[in-house]
Amino acid sequence: VIVSLALGADAAAVRRELAARGLWIEAVERGAQAGDVFLVVSSYSAAVDSAEIAGIPGVRTVSVPVSAHPRIDEQGPVVDVGGVPVGANPLVFAGPCSVESEEQILRLALRLSALGVSFLRGGAFKPRTSPYSFQGHGEIALGWMRRAAHAARLKVVTEAMSEADVPLVAEYADLVQIGSRNMQNFALLKAVGRSTRPALLKRGMAATVEEWLLAAEYLLSHGSRGVVLCERGIRGISGGETRNLLDLGAVALLSHVHRLPVIVDPSHGVGRRDLIAPLSRAALAAGAAGVMIEVHEDPGNALSDGPQALSPEQLAALMPSLLPSSTPSAQVSR
Numbered sequence: 001v002i003v004s005l006a007l008g009a010d011a012a013a014v015r016r017e018l019a020a021r022g023l024w025i026e027a028v029e030r031g032a033q034a035g036d037v038f039l040v041v042s043s044y045s046a047a048v049d050s051a052e053i054a055g056i057p058g059v060r061t062v063s064v065p066v067s068a069h070p071r072i073d074e075q076g077p078v079v080d081v082g083g084v085p086v087g088a089n090p091l092v093f094a095g096p097c098s099v100e101s102e103e104q105i106l107r108l109a110l111r112l113s114a115l116g117v118s119f120l121r122g123g124a125f126k127p128r129t130s131p132y133s134f135q136g137h138g139e140i141a142l143g144w145m146r147r148a149a150h151a152a153r154l155k156v157v158t159e160a161m162s163e164a165d166v167p168l169v170a171e172y173a174d175l176v177q178i179g180s181r182n183m184q185n186f187a188l189l190k191a192v193g194r195s196t197r198p199a200l201l202k203r204g205m206a207a208t209v210e211e212w213l214l215a216a217e218y219l220l221s222h223g224s225r226g227v228v229l230c231e232r233g234i235r236g237i238s239g240g241e242t243r244n245l246l247d248l249g250a251v252a253l254l255s256h257v258h259r260l261p262v263i264v265d266p267s268h269g270v271g272r273r274d275l276i277a278p279l280s281r282a283a284l285a286a287g288a289a290g291v292m293i294e295v296h297e298d299p300g301n302a303l304s305d306g307p308q309a310l311s312p313e314q315l316a317a318l319m320p321s322l323l324p325s326s327t328p329s330a331q332v333s334r
């Protein structure tokens, strides 16, 4: 951002006003005309509306660089998903890695709802690290999930893996998930956009924040009514102690600087249940709009991702530190 000063303006006073808003000046430049002064605002500054800057006494013009992702820049921090404002108060998304049976998902949905969870997660179409692993029950599991969520008054988030699945998934899901392996599958993003459903865009496991925002932009430009981002860990140096590197710096950046709704998936981030509690709390402290946690009634026998799943009892113990003001009974009567 470049701020030009009115002729004779008190540059020191303007700088103080800018600094008070978290805007740091990295250079002061003089123009060709005598008296022209330009303040160059560092890109490591707070996000402040340019109209507010223009209103500071002594400011003549404010120039904002053209962004490659104007729609997501304008989206704002809250996305309405079927009447639930994601980005307002912290929310918990929970459920199994994959939807395994009708009974499983119904029992679990009712327990999760009673704990204060808002979104039921679960895969019907599963991306896997190995193509030879269980790939989900498909369409029938979408129906099980929708009915369970309806009975438990939860919203549904589930993944569409291919363009062909999108119309079906969009029929059953409140929020259509795009998995890490598909963040740059632009044909899929286009199809999800056309469905107009809000999208949950997981970060590609080797994607920069800028690439992630460009993918979000693409969804919005093709019709998505809002994008919620999800940090799920990126590939990095790991001896296998943790599955990925959970990038909470990116979460703080997106939340506090870009002012966008971003949730954190610590389950895929570290791949081990013993670290879910501290990382969930850290995620919310960094500005996350919520956390998405894998939960299974019998993690030892889960069809996928058992080692990172919490039991419902473990989630129950964690909930008060995630949503201190929500008591289970208050949620049930919602």
Ligand code: PEP
Residues within 6 Å of the ligand: 097, 123, 127, 159, 178, 179, 180, 181, 202, 232, 268
């Ligand atoms: C998931 O959330 O079910 C999943 C497969 O995650 P990711 O795409 O982040 O690996």
Ligand code: MN
Residues within 6 Å of the ligand: 097, 098, 268, 294, 304, 305
């Ligand atoms: Mn999983």
